Amino acid sequence: MFAELHIERGRIRSILPCPTGTIIRNETDTWTFPGCHILPGFVDAHCHLLGLGEMLDAVSLHNATTEIDAVAQIAASLPSSAEGGIVYAMGWNQAIWPSATWPSAASLDALPGTPMVVASRIDGHALWVSSNVLQAANISTTTSDPDGGRILRHADGSPTGVLIDAAMDLVRHVLPAASNDILERRYLAAAHHCAQHGITEVHDMDVAPAWLEPLRSLAESGKLPLRIQSMVRGQHSEWLDAGLLPAGGELLRIAGVKLFADGALGSRGALLSAPYQDEPATSGLAFLCADDIVARATEVLDAGWWVLCIHAIGDAAVTTVLDACERIRELPGGDDIILRLEHAQHMRPADVARCARLRVVASVQPTHSISDASMAEDRLGPDRLGWSYRWRSLLDAGITVCGGSDFPIETASVLRGIDALCRRIPNGHDGSWQAQEIVGRDTAIDIMTRIPHVAADMQYRRGRIELGYDADFVVVDRDLAMCPDSAIADAQIMGTFVAGKATFIRTPV
């Protein structure tokens, strides 16, 4: 829409018609955007802000075409990437390499200067490390697989250098923790990246208690160009051990707790009710059973948290989480906490109906389907594909569906998310994939702007351009509601505003 908005103390005080574009005035400044449209700010309802900051700092292997190419890209980044003798890299994906085989430590060991290398897979569910990292972490032939994780091994039982899910923690414990200064630098870089994409608020998932100190300091400094809803780490009740409680603030709100019921599809960690088509010996990994989830939810309710987010990708994990939600809804205070199924990626029909009945929010990541379509076909086989990324059927069942990107696993571009919801055209495909799950344009925009506020209990003051609402907007160079489908993804973000202050303005070229 076109409009002239007046902002006072961070809220919308008047809305006037403007025939030529968008004008925004606060107490001190006026911005004029001829021909541009204003929308409520984009919200990413599931992302990893520090992960994005680390990525902006780390060597990107997203474009590596083979293991050899990935090693060459790391070599080209040396020596500056080896801060403190450790190279952090991320984004490799053996599924798109011609060999489709896991990489190994041996290729990293040949790097000049033999730095320690820690390279995270594109989905964040596997680490590829050099031999000196395996040694530092004491991972050898005799090390057994931890619960919920796997150490990939050669025929003689020695580790190959790839660690999956909980096995990654064996390495993380021996790596030096980043200082608060480095954490602040990474958070700020990620927040500015978000502002460039029109994002005014994020739901930051799986936040370790130790990261909140630099976040609080940034939020109070006036430098943070983004609102953050923190969903803190709760898999082992970390928030309880750290003495955390929910806390509301204008820019930083410590809002909820995050749990994991299973792993991810790419690394075959997602818990399925029947074996993987392309590896019939496994059905995935269960991280928490229903009893575990209910026990943690009881602590969450006692402490008064507003939101409980539970990661579930495989259909069996979704069933486990909904079994737990049936019981949580019966607990004291359990009726009105916001329960969220994070990813809700692969759901049996009976669980779709149950999710609606239990008022569990589905927090989906549209761009995952674009990146993962062919991998999902391999993992699941044709018969189960219709249960995957089923946005239209979730909406039709009456489920509240909010959208996110899961960055840095995917791009932070919300426009790409809207494009994926409306077109579902996977990378390398010509047409829509599982087209029956396509979402209408207005709904797609709603999923990426207003609905995430419903999923954080903030809809009473954000997500609409109405009097009294927070002045969080994005200004775009075209009408996203009316432009051709093919023109969504390359729309230009012209300006981003949080509480009536510009956090990003495109400079004219």
Ligand SMILES: [Zn+2]
């Ligand atoms: Zn995530």
